[in-house]
Amino acid sequence: MPSAEILSIGTELLLGHVLDTNSQFLARELAGLGIDCFFRSTVGDNKVRIKDAALAALSRADILITSGGLGPTADDLTTECLAELFEAPLDFDETVFAKIEKFFIASRFPMPESNRKQALRPRGADILPNNNGTAPGIIWQLDESTLSKFAIPGKGKVILTFPGVPQELYAMWNETAKPFLQNYFSGKKIWSCQLKHFGIGESALAQKYAHLLDLANPTVAPYAGFGECRLTVTAKGATEEEAKTIAKPVIDEILQTSADHCYGFDDETLESVVGKLLLAQKKTLAVAESCTGGLVSQRLTDISGSSAYIKLNLITYSNEAKMDMLQVPESILVEHGAVSAQCAEAMAKGILKLAKSDIGLSITGVAGPDGGTEEKPVGLVYIGLATRNAYRDSHLNLPSHLSRANIRQRAASAALNMVRLFLLENT
Amino acid sequence: MPSAEILSIGTELLLGHVLDTNSQFLARELAGLGIDCFFRSTVGDNKVRIKDAALAALSRADILITSGGLGPTADDLTTECLAELFEAPLDFDETVFAKIEKFFIASRFPMPESNRKQALRPRGADILPNNNGTAPGIIWQLDESTLSKFAIPGKGKVILTFPGVPQELYAMWNETAKPFLQNYFSGKKIWSCQLKHFGIGESALAQKYAHLLDLANPTVAPYAGFGECRLTVTAKGATEEEAKTIAKPVIDEILQTSADHCYGFDDETLESVVGKLLLAQKKTLAVAESCTGGLVSQRLTDISGSSAYIKLNLITYSNEAKMDMLQVPESILVEHGAVSAQCAEAMAKGILKLAKSDIGLSITGVAGPDGGTEEKPVGLVYIGLATRNAYRDSHLNLPSHLSRANIRQRAASAALNMVRLFLLENT
Numbered sequence: 001m002p003s004a005e006i007l008s009i010g011t012e013l014l015l016g017h018v019l020d021t022n023s024q025f026l027a028r029e030l031a032g033l034g035i036d037c038f039f040r041s042t043v044g045d046n047k048v049r050i051k052d053a054a055l056a057a058l059s060r061a062d063i064l065i066t067s068g069g070l071g072p073t074a075d076d077l078t079t080e081c082l083a084e085l086f087e088a089p090l091d092f093d094e095t096v097f098a099k100i101e102k103f104f105i106a107s108r109f110p111m112p113e114s115n116r117k118q119a120l121r122p123r124g125a126d127i128l129p130n131n132n133g134t135a136p137g138i139i140w141q142l143d144e145s146t147l148s149k150f151a152i153p154g155k156g157k158v159i160l161t162f163p164g165v166p167q168e169l170y171a172m173w174n175e176t177a178k179p180f181l182q183n184y185f186s187g188k189k190i191w192s193c194q195l196k197h198f199g200i201g202e203s204a205l206a207q208k209y210a211h212l213l214d215l216a217n218p219t220v221a222p223y224a225g226f227g228e229c230r231l232t233v234t235a236k237g238a239t240e241e242e243a244k245t246i247a248k249p250v251i252d253e254i255l256q257t258s259a260d261h262c263y264g265f266d267d268e269t270l271e272s273v274v275g276k277l278l279l280a281q282k283k284t285l286a287v288a289e290s291c292t293g294g295l296v297s298q299r300l301t302d303i304s305g306s307s308a309y310i311k312l313n314l315i316t317y318s319n320e321a322k323m324d325m326l327q328v329p330e331s332i333l334v335e336h337g338a339v340s341a342q343c344a345e346a347m348a349k350g351i352l353k354l355a356k357s358d359i360g361l362s363i364t365g366v367a368g369p370d371g372g373t374e375e376k377p378v379g380l381v382y383i384g385l386a387t388r389n390a391y392r393d394s395h396l397n398l399p400s401h402l403s404r405a406n407i408r409q410r411a412a413s414a415a416l417n418m419v420r421l422f423l424l425e426n427t
Numbered sequence: 428m429p430s431a432e433i434l435s436i437g438t439e440l441l442l443g444h445v446l447d448t449n450s451q452f453l454a455r456e457l458a459g460l461g462i463d464c465f466f467r468s469t470v471g472d473n474k475v476r477i478k479d480a481a482l483a484a485l486s487r488a489d490i491l492i493t494s495g496g497l498g499p500t501a502d503d504l505t506t507e508c509l510a511e512l513f514e515a516p517l518d519f520d521e522t523v524f525a526k527i528e529k530f531f532i533a534s535r536f537p538m539p540e541s542n543r544k545q546a547l548r549p550r551g552a553d554i555l556p557n558n559n560g561t562a563p564g565i566i567w568q569l570d571e572s573t574l575s576k577f578a579i580p581g582k583g584k585v586i587l588t589f590p591g592v593p594q595e596l597y598a599m600w601n602e603t604a605k606p607f608l609q610n611y612f613s614g615k616k617i618w619s620c621q622l623k624h625f626g627i628g629e630s631a632l633a634q635k636y637a638h639l640l641d642l643a644n645p646t647v648a649p650y651a652g653f654g655e656c657r658l659t660v661t662a663k664g665a666t667e668e669e670a671k672t673i674a675k676p677v678i679d680e681i682l683q684t685s686a687d688h689c690y691g692f693d694d695e696t697l698e699s700v701v702g703k704l705l706l707a708q709k710k711t712l713a714v715a716e717s718c719t720g721g722l723v724s725q726r727l728t729d730i731s732g733s734s735a736y737i738k739l740n741l742i743t744y745s746n747e748a749k750m751d752m753l754q755v756p757e758s759i760l761v762e763h764g765a766v767s768a769q770c771a772e773a774m775a776k777g778i779l780k781l782a783k784s785d786i787g788l789s790i791t792g793v794a795g796p797d798g799g800t801e802e803k804p805v806g807l808v809y810i811g812l813a814t815r816n817a818y819r820d821s822h823l824n825l826p827s828h829l830s831r832a833n834i835r836q837r838a839a840s841a842a843l844n845m846v847r848l849f850l851l852e853n854t
Contacts, residue, residue: 028443293728301720
C-alpha cells in the first residue's frame with residue numbers, strides 16, 4: 001500500500017490559535033483512498049524546520065501533503081522551502097498570475113505587490129489549481145534519479161501543497177488532488193464504521209471482543225469517553241462495496257453480542273436515537289430535571305426537528321418548584337429528601353401529568369462537588385420514567401471524585417438510555 | 428526559553444476518526460506558560476513509531492507531552508514504549524491500582540483484568556493523577572546521566588503523559604501538570620491571565636489594542652470562539668509577584684478601555700459572573716427557554732451552589748406550553764408568532780410570575796437548520812428580561828450559516844450577558 005504523510009505548516013497552529021481540522025480531513029480522505037498514513041506533523045513558519053520535516057516525511061512515505069504557508073506574506077514559506085530542498089529554481093507562472101489578478105479585480109480590492117509571490121512554482125512542478133482563493137498549490141512528481149541526488153530512497157514520490165484555508169483545501173482536494181491520487185496509485189479502498197455503546201466499559205468491551213482486536217482485515221478498535229464506548233470496524237477492499245462486505249460479518253457479530261448495549265452507528269447519539277424512536281412511535285416526552293439542570297433537555301433539543309416530540313421540560317431545582325409545579329408531596333421531601341427514589345417517582349408522574357405527554361422522565365441527584373453526605377454522596381442519582389400505566393426507575397452511584405460536569409453528563413446519558421431501552425421494548 | 432513538543436498517539440487520529448483538539452489545548456497552554464513549541468506530531472498505536480517519535484522529540488525539546496495510548500487495551504502502548512526507550516522496568520503501583528479498583532466499585536462495572544495494566548509505571552517516574560478516569564499519566568524527570576546513556580543531549584528533560592479523553596486531559600493539566608511546569612523551570616516565572624470579553628469581535632478587539640499586541644513583556648494576544656473573545660496577558664519576572672507587577676498596567680488599561688465588554692478573568696464564565704452577582708444581590712432568576720432548549724439553564728446550573736438563586740426554569744418548546752405554563756396570550760402567537768418581541772415579553776413576564784423570582788428571562792428564536800423563513804430567518808433570536816417593575820428586551824440576527832449548536836450557544840451567551848449588564852447597573 002502506498003503511504004502518505006501530512007505536514008501542517010503555520011506558527012498559529014503551534015500557538016493553538018487555530019484548530020487543525022485540515023489534518024483530520026486529509027487523514028480521512030487518505031484512508032478512504034486506501035493510502036496509509038503513519039505520521040503527521042506540524043511545524044511553524046520557519047525555513048529550517050519546514051525543510052527538516054519535509055525531508056523526514058519524504059524519506060518515510062511515498063506522498064507528502066502539506067497545508068499552509070502558501071499566502072502572500074513573508075512568513076509564507078512552503079513553496080520556497082520545497083524549491084530549495086530540491087535545488088529547483090522558482091519560475092514565474094504567467095497563467096497563474098493572470099488568475100490572481102482576475103481574482104482581485106472581481107473582489108474589488110487592490111492587489112498588493114506581495115501577491116506576485118503566489119505565482120511562483122518550482123521548475124518541474126505542476127500547478128494544483130485553487131478556484132476559491134489566490135494561492136494555488138503544486139503537484140510535484142519526483143523521479144528516482146532526482147530523489148537519489150538528495151539521498152532519499154524510493155522509485156518515485158509526489159508532493160502536494162495546499163493553502164491553510166479549509167474551504168479552499170477541501171475544494172482543491174476534491175477537484176484535483178483526489179482524482180490525481182486515485183490514478184497515481186491503483187490502491188485499495190477503505191471503509192469504516194463506529195458502533196456506539198452505552199452501559200458497558202471500554203475494557204469490558206475489549207475483553208468481550210478480544211478475539212476481534214487482532215484481526216488484520218477488518219480491524220476492530222475500542223475507544224471510550226464520558227461513560228460511552230465505541231468500537232471502530234475498518235475494512236479494506238478493491239472497492240468500497242468489497243470493503244463493506246469484508247466488514248459485515250464482524251459488524252453482525254458485534255450487533256448480536258452487544259444487543260441493546262449498542263445504541264447506534266457513527267454520528268448517532270443517545271439523544272438522536274431517542275428522538276428517532278419517539279418520532280417513529282409518535283410519542284412525546286417531557287422531562288423534569290433537578291441535578292442535571294437542563295442538560296437532558298438541551299441534548300434532546302440539539303436535534304433539529306425535536307419540537308415534534310418535546311413540548312415542555314422543567315428544571316425544578318428547588319423543593320418549592322418540585323412541590324408547586326410537579327405536585328411532589330411535602331411528606332416525601334421531608335421523609336426521604338429530594339434525592340430519593342420516592343421523589344424521582346413523584347417528579348416523573350408529576351411532569352407526565354403537567355405536560356400531558358406519553359412519557360415523563362425525572363432526574364434528581366447530587367452533582368457535587370458540594371452537597372454530598374455519607375448517606376447521599378456526590379454521584380448518587382435517581383432516574384424515574386413514568387407512562388400513564390407504568391413506572392420504572394433506576395439509580396446510579398457515580399464515582400464521587402468525578403467533576404460536576406462529568407457526573408451531569410453521565411447522569412443525562414443514563415436517563416436518555418433508560419428512555420431508549422423503554423422505547424425499544426415497544427417496537 | 429524552555430521548549431516542548433506535543434506527541435499525539437492513536438491510530439484513530441491518523442484515520443481521521445477523531446479531531447485532535449488536545450493538541451490545540453496543550454499548544455495554547457504551553458504558549459501561556461511561555462514555553463516554546465516548534466514541532467507537533469501524531470503517530471498511530473505502533474511501538475516502533477511511538478518510540479521513534481518520542482526519541483526525536485526528546486532530542487530537540489526539553490519537555491515531551493504525549494496524549495493517548497494510556498487505556499487498558501492491547502493497543503494502548505505509551506507507558507510501555509517510554510519504559511522500553513529508557514530501559515526502565517515497569518513497576519506495579521498499588522496505590523494507583525487501589526484507585527482504579529475503587530473507580531470500578533463505585534461505577535458497579537466489574538473490573539476487567541486488563542485494567543491492571545493502567546497501574547504500571549516506569550521505575551523513576553511519578554504518577555500524574557487522573558481524577559476523572561482510570562488511566563493516570565506519568566511525570567518522568569530524566570537527568571543528564573540517564574539522557575547521555577541514550578545519546579540524548581541536554582541537562583535534564585521531562586516527559587508528561589495524558590490519556591486521550593479531552594476532559595480527563597484538561598483536568599490533569601490544570602490540577603497537576605500546569606503547576607508542575609510552572610515550578611520546573613527555575614529562572615523566570617511566568618504569570619498570565621485572560622481577560623474575557625463579550626459583545627465585541629476579535630478583529631475589533633485586536634484593532635482597539637493594536638498598540639499592545641507587539642509588546643514583548645507582557646505579551647498580549649487575542650483569541651476568539653463561539654461569539655466570545657479573550658485577551659491573554661502574559662508576563663515574565665524573577666518572581667510571580669514581579670511578573671504580575673509587570674502585567675498590571677496593561678491589564679488596568681484593558682479593563683478601563685473595555686469597560687463592561689470585559690466580563691471576567693480566567694476561569695470565569697458569563698454564567699459564573701451572573702451567579703456571583705445574583706448571590707451578592709440576593710436575587711433569584713428564572714428562565715423560560717424556547718430555541719435554546721435548556722442550554723441557558725444548564726449553563727447557569729453548571730455552577731456549584733447555583734441552587735441559591737435558581738429555583739425553577741422552563742423549557743416551553745411548544746406554543747401550548749407557552750400558553751399553558753407562561754400565560755402567553757394566544758393572540759400574540761397568532762398575530763406575531765412564537766419568535767417575536769411580543770412573545771419574548773410575555774414569556775419573561777410569565778416565568779417571573781410563575782416562579783415568583785426577582786428576574787424573569789426569556790429566549791425565543793430560530794436555531795435552524797430548518798424552520799427559517801424570509802421574515803424570520805435562522806439566527807433570529809428575541810431575549811426578554813422582566814422584573815416586577817421593569818422590562819427590557821433585545822434581539823439578535825446571527826449569521827444563518829452558523830450551526831444549530833453555535834446559534835444556541837451564542838443566543839444563550841447573549842441572554843446571560845443581558846442579565847449580567849442588568850445586575851451591574853444595580854451595583
